[in-house]
Amino acid sequence: xxxxxxxxxxxxxxxxxxxxxxxxxxxxxxxxxxxxxxxxxxxxxxxxxxxxxxxxxxxxxxxxxxxxxxxxxxxxxxxxxxxxxxxxxxxxxxxxxxxxxxxxxxxxxxxxxxxxxxxxxxxxx
Amino acid sequence: xxxxxxxxxxxxxxxxxxxxxxxxxxxxxxxxxxxxxxxxxxxxxxxxxxxxxxxxxxxxxxxxxxxxxxxxxxxxxxxxxxxxxxxxxxxxxxxxxxxxxxxxxxxxxxxxxx
Numbered sequence: 001x002x003x004x005x006x007x008x009x010x011x012x013x014x015x016x017x018x019x020x021x022x023x024x025x026x027x028x029x030x031x032x033x034x035x036x037x038x039x040x041x042x043x044x045x046x047x048x049x050x051x052x053x054x055x056x057x058x059x060x061x062x063x064x065x066x067x068x069x070x071x072x073x074x075x076x077x078x079x080x081x082x083x084x085x086x087x088x089x090x091x092x093x094x095x096x097x098x099x100x101x102x103x104x105x106x107x108x109x110x111x112x113x114x115x116x117x118x119x120x121x122x123x124x125x
Numbered sequence: 126x127x128x129x130x131x132x133x134x135x136x137x138x139x140x141x142x143x144x145x146x147x148x149x150x151x152x153x154x155x156x157x158x159x160x161x162x163x164x165x166x167x168x169x170x171x172x173x174x175x176x177x178x179x180x181x182x183x184x185x186x187x188x189x190x191x192x193x194x195x196x197x198x199x200x201x202x203x204x205x206x207x208x209x210x211x212x213x214x215x216x217x218x219x220x221x222x223x224x225x226x227x228x229x230x231x232x233x234x235x236x237x238x239x
Binding site: 116 | 159233
């Protein structure tokens with residue numbers, strides 16, 4: 001079964017840090033772009049990071065410099081390091097599978113086709 | 126990287142068709158054919174419905190269709206069913222910013238089946 005399972009969420013004080021993990025199974029993890037998407041309670045989806053198959057990382061302006069995404073293909077794992085956390089970072093964080101990439105060609109583009117169940121991050125004192 | 130604009134709500138009766146719009150700019154929806162749509166039921170993870178404007182993943186009913194005109198993309202749900210009641214989000218590639226490929230979601234539309 002193709003599956004993504006996140007972990008690492010929890011309660012952290014403002015200014016604190018947290019590291020989220022996402023373990024993949026049922027597919028060749030190293031051949032896919034991967035992404036993190038978050039959703040505050042009652043709000044919409046927000047893309048927060050992406051990482052390519054060769055380790056290139058991508059962020060929106062809203063989190064660049066505070067969040068760092070990485071991957072360990074040997075462990076079929078995706079990570080998101082959250083630093084300098086603020087109350088507005090409180091959300092459910094999902095990992096999602098992106099494009100299949102082979103020999104420098106990625107397809108389809110922008111299809112986040114597999115999602116984990118999410119892990120909750122609460123930033124509060 | 127402003128969110129794409131979707132109507133907050135939409136509704137229709139069973140069997141009817143409903144179209145949800147997603148408006149962006151030439152820097153996102155209008156500039157690339159990389160619009161996707163997601164369905165999210167309460168308490169669940171999003172599910173991919175449409176990618177690359179109008180393509181359906183296997184397993185998604187053909188009642189769901191996507192299109193684009195200029196900087197506005199649309200999702201049409203035909204033959205509405207009770208289980209279609211959910212939140213729907215569009216997403217588009219938004220170009221490169223500070224060396225990063227970026228993606229932007231719409232604010233979401235709550236679809237009610239009357």
